[in-house]
Amino acid sequence: MVKLICENHNHELAKSLVGHPYAGQLTKDGKKIITEITKFMVKPKNILLTLKERNVNSCTTIKQIYNARSSYRSSIREADTEII
Numbered sequence: 001m002v003k004l005i006c007e008n009h010n011h012e013l014a015k016s017l018v019g020h021p022y023a024g025q026l027t028k029d030g031k032k033i034i035t036e037i038t039k040f041m042v043k044p045k046n047i048l049l050t051l052k053e054r055n056v057n058s059c060t061t062i063k064q065i066y067n068a069r070s071s072y073r074s075s076i077r078e079a080d081t082e083i084i
Helices: 028-038 044-054 062-080
Strands: none
Touching: 028 044, 028 062, 044 062
């Protein structure tokens, strides 16, 4: 059980949303770009630069790029190991 004592925040608001999970969320277009570029063995830092060029206000971090690449590669492996 959580008891609310005071309704005021105990910290200042963040000046930047970089690193915040919601703000750095990849869009469908971003995921599509990552999968297409990953096929050509492009380094993650270059993928991040490409995403930042397309959307200047993007708060995506390199960790989110690594996670998206990992999920894409695991989906390929699952398709290859499918038992018939």
